[in-house]
Amino acid sequence: DGGITQSPKYLFRKEGQNVTLSCEQNLNHDAMYWYRQDPGQGLRLIYYSQIVNDFQKGDIAEGYSVSREKKESFPLTVTSAQKNPTAFYLCASTQGSAYNEQFFGPGTRLTVL
Amino acid sequence: ELKVEQNPLFLSMQEGKNYTIYCNYSTTSDRLYWYRQDPGKSLESLFVLLSNGAVKQEGRLMASLDTKARLSTLHITAAVHDLSATYFCAVANTGNQFYFGTGTSLTVIP
Numbered sequence: 185d186g187g188i189t190q191s192p193k194y195l196f197r198k199e200g201q202n203v204t205l206s207c208e209q210n211l212n213h214d215a216m217y218w219y220r221q222d223p224g225q226g227l228r229l230i231y232y233s234q235i236v237n238d239f240q241k242g243d244i245a246e247g248y249s250v251s252r253e254k255k256e257s258f259p260l261t262v263t264s265a266q267k268n269p270t271a272f273y274l275c276a277s278t279q280g281s282a283y284n285e286q287f288f289g290p291g292t293r294l295t296v297l
Numbered sequence: 298e299l300k301v302e303q304n305p306l307f308l309s310m311q312e313g314k315n316y317t318i319y320c321n322y323s324t325t326s327d328r329l330y331w332y333r334q335d336p337g338k339s340l341e342s343l344f345v346l347l348s349n350g351a352v353k354q355e356g357r358l359m360a361s362l363d364t365k366a367r368l369s370t371l372h373i374t375a376a377v378h379d380l381s382a383t384y385f386c387a388v389a390n391t392g393n394q395f396y397f398g399t400g401t402s403l404t405v406i407p
Contacts, residue, residue: 215393226385227340227397234393242394243298274339278393285330286387286395288340 186211188289190275195294197262197269205260205292207275216258217276217286220244227274233258262294270296299324301388303398310376311406318401320369320386328389329362329369333382334400340385344371376405 188209197203207216215234219227229242233252247266252258258277262269272293276286300323310316320329328347332340344353346362346369353360357380359372369386381404387397 217395219397224400224402226399227387229394229396232394276340276395285342285345287342288332291339 188275188277188287190273190289190292192292193290195292197294197296199296200264202261202263203294205262205273205275205294207258207260207289208256209258209275209277209287209289210256211277211279211287212255213277213279213287214255215278216252217278218242218248218250218258218260219274219276221272221274221291230260230273268296269294299326299388299390299394299396301386301396301398303384303386303401305401306399307402307404309404309406310373312377313375315375316373318371318373318384318403320371320398322367322369322388322396324390325364325367326388326390327364330387330389330395331360331369331371332385332387334385335382343384373403376403378405378407381405 191206217232218230228244230248231250233239249261274291275289278284278286302321331343334340344360349364351362357374362369383400383402385400387395389395
């Protein structure tokens with residue numbers, strides 16, 4: 185089955201630690217995205233990547249980093265510089281053509297202890 | 298920056314009633330998407346609207362797009378409990394960046 189997987193589903197982090205969230209897709213999509221969702225809020229874009237080895241900052245990139253070494257994978261690192269990282273993180277992908285919808289992974293819920 | 302506004306933010310409706318959710322956006326775009334999110338879950342794609350006047354229907358939900366007014370509507374017909382969820386609209390710019398509304402939390406009461 186084609187789709188997007190995210191791991192882990194739940195993640196607990198101590199203050200001052202860096203953590204990496206995994207996102208893998210087997211849809212052969214060119215573009216991948218990371219969003220953050222806080223309770224009762226919409227989605228805010230952290231980073232996105234249109235092609236391998238290239239990515240752009242979204243609206244709330246501070247305290248986060250990404251890499252895109254393979255087409256299928258777009259991991260997100262939440263660094264200790266992110267002051268309030270507790271949130272629901274969603275990865276999405278879309279085919280490169282301009283009119284295609286985004287498909288979402290199941291999400292990772294990060295909690296800072 | 299493209300801004301997307303939805304209203305209402307919260308909607309409580311009785312089963313069998315009709316209602317409309319509105320999505321306004323700030324700059325020109327011809328791509329409008331509707332998603333559904335159940336509590337604690339990811340987003341599920343409902344509709345993709347790609348041109349002015351586009352109308353799509355699936356079951357009790359119907360979505361439309363007016364690009365001149367920068368307005369999309371999601372109409373609910375004869376609501377049932379299973380439609381209780383949060384509904385998001387999203388607009389994409391020419392750079393393939395997606396901007397989401399704040400969501401409309403729908404509760405259907407028996």
